Amino acid sequence: MDTNKKTYILTGSSGSKLGVLDLIIGCLYRHECYAYEIHTFDDNDVERFFFRVEFHYIGDGEFSEESLRSQFADRAKAFDAEWDLRDLSIPDKLVILVSKYDHCLEDILHRYRTGAFNIEIPAIISNHPDLKALADWHNIPYYHLPITEETKLQQEAEVWEIIQRVDADLVVLARYMQVLSDDLCRKLHGRAINIHHSLLPGFKGAKPYHQAYEKGVKLVGATAHYVSKDLDEGPIITQLVEPVDHTYTPEGLIAKGRDTERLALVRAIKLHVERRCFLNGSKTVVFPGH
Amino acid sequence: MDTNKKTYILTGSSGSKLGVLDLIIGCLYRHECYAYEIHTFDDNDVERFFFRVEFHYIGDGEFSEESLRSQFADRAKAFDAEWDLRDLSIPDKLVILVSKYDHCLEDILHRYRTGAFNIEIPAIISNHPDLKALADWHNIPYYHLPITEETKLQQEAEVWEIIQRVDADLVVLARYMQVLSDDLCRKLHGRAINIHHSLLPGFKGAKPYHQAYEKGVKLVGATAHYVSKDLDEGPIITQLVEPVDHTYTPEGLIAKGRDTERLALVRAIKLHVERRCFLNGSKTVVFPGH
Amino acid sequence: MDTNKKTYILTGSSGSKLGVLDLIIGCLYRHECYAYEIHTFDDNDVERFFFRVEFHYIGDGEFSEESLRSQFADRAKAFDAEWDLRDLSIPDKLVILVSKYDHCLEDILHRYRTGAFNIEIPAIISNHPDLKALADWHNIPYYHLPITEETKLQQEAEVWEIIQRVDADLVVLARYMQVLSDDLCRKLHGRAINIHHSLLPGFKGAKPYHQAYEKGVKLVGATAHYVSKDLDEGPIITQLVEPVDHTYTPEGLIAKGRDTERLALVRAIKLHVERRCFLNGSKTVVFPGH
Amino acid sequence: MDTNKKTYILTGSSGSKLGVLDLIIGCLYRHECYAYEIHTFDDNDVERFFFRVEFHYIGDGEFSEESLRSQFADRAKAFDAEWDLRDLSIPDKLVILVSKYDHCLEDILHRYRTGAFNIEIPAIISNHPDLKALADWHNIPYYHLPITEETKLQQEAEVWEIIQRVDADLVVLARYMQVLSDDLCRKLHGRAINIHHSLLPGFKGAKPYHQAYEKGVKLVGATAHYVSKDLDEGPIITQLVEPVDHTYTPEGLIAKGRDTERLALVRAIKLHVERRCFLNGSKTVVFPGH
CATH class of the missing domain: 3.30.70.260 (ACT domain)
Structure with a gap:
């Protein structure tokens, strides 16, 4: 051929x-x-x-x-x-939402820079200013849209305006520490991927590594899933784990878990961009990719 | 040396x-x-x-x-x-409790027979007659103690009598599909190991593989843990996983999961027998072994 | 459907x-x-x-x-x-060749007994008498065909006669510690699977775990492959690994490696029996199965 | 405490x-x-x-x-x-040698920047100018020392001069595509770590992923090891693998393998810096870390 x-x-x-x-x-x-x-x-x-x-x-x-x-x-x-x-020669347009943690963002940007996926990144949006320098270095527009309890809906409207303006194919929550409204979840149905820092359905919600520490588990993991209005309940795309033991503090679990978060997320993005993922009710069909 | x-x-x-x-x-x-x-x-x-x-x-x-x-x-x-x-030259005495599934039992008996752990097995106890032939072939006494709702406590008393009589060091629930009473859990504190067929704390209780199927997870696993009175909540010793995908039926998940169950259980037994496991509140300390 | x-x-x-x-x-x-x-x-x-x-x-x-x-x-x-x-309702007929180690054989027999693959086992052939009791317990004919340097070809002729007589679809070398002649390899082209106890192409030949010990590797593994006339060079079907460290003696590596041998072998058998494996020159195409 | x-x-x-x-x-x-x-x-x-x-x-x-x-x-x-x-409060001083590939370097720098290891990086040395921007962004001096066949020893002398001047504790070859001279290997005995892009001892030498493709292996991996004068033969510190199949081209293997290279390398660095690694002849003793 x-x-x-x-x-x-x-x-x-x-x-x-x-x-x-x-x-x-x-x-x-x-x-x-x-x-x-x-x-x-x-x-x-x-x-x-x-x-x-x-x-x-x-x-x-x-x-x-x-x-x-x-x-x-x-x-x-x-x-x-x-x-x-x-x-497939037409790249997908990704909008990335982040807070302060850069490990997932950096991994996405590294693969973007080295051509590992066929994507464009027209916008990185954050509720904090911290990761602007990383975005700048990659020549990607960075939108700092802070959130307070009062401005949450207004901020979301601005996020949505950017997503529409750049005509995003996919929105990636790369450790974006904010819960999206039901309305935005609905608008992004099937085209927003979140990374949760536990092996769902274990340890939903806040501080999963601290929960894992209290429980004394022997594996930590991460789950990339489509965003749904029920928090940490969306259809699962990828899951990865790493072995741990009793010597890990919560901070140690966080550090080890990050190696699973970034890999689970970039693999989910690649599978989605290559059109290997399908929503099937509350589950996914994911045909094998690399 | x-x-x-x-x-x-x-x-x-x-x-x-x-x-x-x-x-x-x-x-x-x-x-x-x-x-x-x-x-x-x-x-x-x-x-x-x-x-x-x-x-x-x-x-x-x-x-x-x-x-x-x-x-x-x-x-x-x-x-x-x-x-x-x-x-360490004195072998531990194991009593094994099973129901009908033989994959965990067979793996324990294979390692016992080939000297992989330093143990004796003075009794296999089951609420079903099915696995008697396997016990017989290994020359291990098999006690068939059926359970009905009415006879549950009486049956447990007989189980306890055997455990005491053979002076068991360790009791292993190798897919024993019965919940032990609080009283027996207390008596066996720190010397009874159960295998649960999910990656705890995900999918506690009955039919974890069916739960995993409904959830659409991308990994299945098993957890070996010390028995405690709160079902599926005891201190975790070992956990193992295998990747799965959307093509697995519940039966497929069960079959794949078994490869993790038996390995997680035999490794937990070996760690316990070699005195590498310690209870530490609701958690364990497990020093590395092979 | x-x-x-x-x-x-x-x-x-x-x-x-x-x-x-x-x-x-x-x-x-x-x-x-x-x-x-x-x-x-x-x-x-x-x-x-x-x-x-x-x-x-x-x-x-x-x-x-x-x-x-x-x-x-x-x-x-x-x-x-x-x-x-x-x-697919017609079961494949497997002939198993073994020497003295029973871990691979037992795993195959367990899955056979519990219906995990759709196979019949009309013959187990060994150059040693040791595993006859295991075959007997499963009601499978056991052929003890000893080998000496002088009788090697004669013994092989008897092996081949059995394979033909029972009309075997697949021959499995489940830690059969003998090298087949070029002639028999040719006759069994594409329908004989061997398990080698290393991660090929590392550690070909004899005593791979001892080689691994000398080298100080941090992973041991096993490779199931189609038999070819070049020893340990046949097309690879499955490979599995387990982490190890400096505390493992050669005996420890052997014990840990066995967990990969039996799983790599039974998975290769299942993939072959379900017609998911294809020879492609010195390589294979293996479509995903469970 | x-x-x-x-x-x-x-x-x-x-x-x-x-x-x-x-x-x-x-x-x-x-x-x-x-x-x-x-x-x-x-x-x-x-x-x-x-x-x-x-x-x-x-x-x-x-x-x-x-x-x-x-x-x-x-x-x-x-x-x-x-x-x-x-x-342990005194950071180790790392000198990093690279060529053009940035995946290992970027991962080291990310962990350095986010405090994941206790190190300083007084110099990055390369035979190519390509990665200067990445070094600049982290405010790390970048030495571009090109190599030709004629200038190889002279270039090495400059490398050695920098290593001495900054008083390096550890030299990391983060995909540095040059073979060090026996003399420099000897000088760096026990304090230089290389990442080789295969699961040693399989696929030594050049183009290991192309070798892996030709062989049709079902796992690719990477090996971090201490540098010795025998190429790809130094004492192994860490090894990691990822499953692959027949659908991977050499480029696909390279991409997947990188996920193992960078992780095997950063983990080896962390183990070394925390003084968990010991040379033991041609092998290592590596006490477990996180």
């Missing part, structure tokens, strides 16, 4: 019915699109069929994305399909 | 005070005991000092365990010390 | 050409076969396309396996395809 | 003889030093006893480090002891 060809991804879900896969593969075939990576998942509980197909156009002429779209759209209705076709 | 010498272990805890370590090491030195492996932990929160010292007698004469004991006992009082001296 | 339907698996590889996937999916569609799990891999280096499709027949009539086969066979030629269609 | 007290660490090794531990603990006791963390290891093969004791002075007066040193020094001779006493 000529890997200089543009990469497209067709993703979606449909009812669990005979014919949907034939439709997908047939449409691609007739458009001279070579599908080299296919993932599917059939959820028996809810009778939904999830799919992700990565392909190149390998014909001699010009690939007509429009023709593929319209042919597929017509017939997909019969299968109760929701779907998306995406040219 | 001559490894044919008998191995002794001195374990215990004391107040966090200057002098206790000098006392331990000094006593051993004066008795010509070479301490080649020492672990200590000072818990700042509760001002307790935990210690485990493994040693050989290397003098030319006869080692007087009694002399060491009495010398140490006298002086240890000043440090509010609880301690134990043990000749 | 009605999960009482028979499960079939279509596996194979073809040239990396447009049309092969359309052929597969189209054939299944026309035969009213619902493909709910599809894995594909396109190897750019060798221009080969690997596929595995799991499906049920969901029509009202009777599924004609023959019709599907003949329709697919005709057209698959154009794609240089090698393929196989299998009714 | 009053944790505001200065922390000292006594480390060393001696012959495996009765009395050395009594000497250590006795000296500390007589100086009113409370030893709260002790690690020991007795290597039977070479009859060497390794020790690390962390302690505070808890007397009412002034701690006389000199008195402790002299008392200990006198008596330690009888045990063929090499030892060191260190005030």
